[in-house]
Amino acid sequence: MRFLQPPDWPRAKGYSNGIAARGEIVFLAGIVGWNAQEVFETSDFAGQARQCFANITALLEEAGAKAEHVVRLTWFVNRTEYLNAGKELGAAYREYFGRHYPVMAVIGVEGFVEDGAKLEIEATAVIPD
Secondary structure (H helix, E strand, C coil): CEECCCCCCCCCCCCECCEECCCEEEEEEEEECCCCCCCCCCCCHHHHHHHHHHHHHHHHHHHCCCHHHEEEEEEEECHHHHHHHHHHHHHHHHHHHCCCCCEEEEEECCCCCCCCCCEEEEEEEEECC
16 A cells, blocks of 8 residues: 655645555445444544444454555545544544545535435555455
8 A cells, every 4th residue: 555645735734635555455335333233322423433433344354354445435424423523533534544544525404315324434454455
């Protein structure tokens, strides 16, 4: 995995602008913050994010991948709840991904198909050859 950082660009904060990678590609669907029984244990944004990250890493394990192999996260969120989650969201992220910051996009949406969902995250990983 090679992080793309043109020398005259400022370093991105909390994400990477680009990544080049080779290997087996793993695509994860939009993952919400419910448990394995499809029950939301909390209505808290950061709490659901923590569960999303747990779900993502469990799926990665099934593929033989780790959090460090993630090259892209696409977040679908309510903008206000995302911005208000602040430090709690950052702590939840670091609990599962450490200081690994893949390419990310955050998209504000009005609602989710799953009643009670506070966010949905798609992930792409590349397991090195």
